[in-house]
Amino acid sequence: MLWDEYKYRHDLIWKNIYKVTAASVALSAVPYAKTLSNNFDTSLYLLLIPPLLAVILTVAAFVVMKRELDLFWSIKKKYREFQNSKLKLGINHGQDYRLLVPSWLSPSRKNGQSEQRISHFENFVCLYLIFLLVLVVSNLVFAALALYW
Numbered sequence: 001m002l003w004d005e006y007k008y009r010h011d012l013i014w015k016n017i018y019k020v021t022a023a024s025v026a027l028s029a030v031p032y033a034k035t036l037s038n039n040f041d042t043s044l045y046l047l048l049i050p051p052l053l054a055v056i057l058t059v060a061a062f063v064v065m066k067r068e069l070d071l072f073w074s075i076k077k078k079y080r081e082f083q084n085s086k087l088k089l090g091i092n093h094g095q096d097y098r099l100l101v102p103s104w105l106s107p108s109r110k111n112g113q114s115e116q117r118i119s120h121f122e123n124f125v126c127l128y129l130i131f132l133l134v135l136v137v138s139n140l141v142f143a144a145l146a147l148y149w
Contacts, residue, residue: 006079009072013065013125020061020129024136027054031143044147051140058133065129069122076119 030050 002075002079002082006072006075009068009075010121013068013072016061016065016068017125017128020058021132024054024058024132027051027057028136028139028143031147047147048140048144051136051143054136055133055140058129058136062126062129062133065125069125073119073122 027050031047
C-alpha cells in the first residue's frame with residue numbers, strides 16, 4: 001500500500017507538470033494568432049490576457065507543487081524506512097541534498113523543523129517550474145512589445 005501511494009504521488013507530480021506546461025504553452029501562443037488572422041476587431045489589451053493567465057497559472061502550479069512535494073517526501077521517507085527496517089535490504093540511498101534550489105523554495109516543514117531533504121526529483125521539479133515561469137514572463141513581455149510597437 002505504501003508503494004502504491006509512492007507511485008501515485010510521483011505520477012501525480014509528473015501529470016501536473018505536463019498539464020501546466022501544455023496549458024502555459026497554449027495560453028502563451030494566443031497573441032501570435034493575431035498575425036495569422038486579421039479578420040477580427042479586438043483590443044490589443046485582450047490579446048495579453050492569455051499570456052498573463054499563463055504566468056498566474058505557473059505561479060499557482062508552483063504553490064500547489066510545493067504541497068505535493070511535501071506529501072511525496074513524507075511517503076518517500078516512510079517507504080525508505082520500511083525498506084531499511086523490514087526488508088533489510090541494506091540499500092544506501094545516499095544523502096538527500098539541495099542542489100541549486102534556494103532555501104526559500106524548499107517545501108515547508110511541519111512544526112517549524114528544518115530538515116535537509118531535497119532530492120534530485122525535487123530539484124528537477126522546482127528548477128523546471130522556475131524555468132517555465134521565466135519563459136512565460138519573457139513571452140508576456142515579448143508579446144506586449146510586439147503588439148504595441
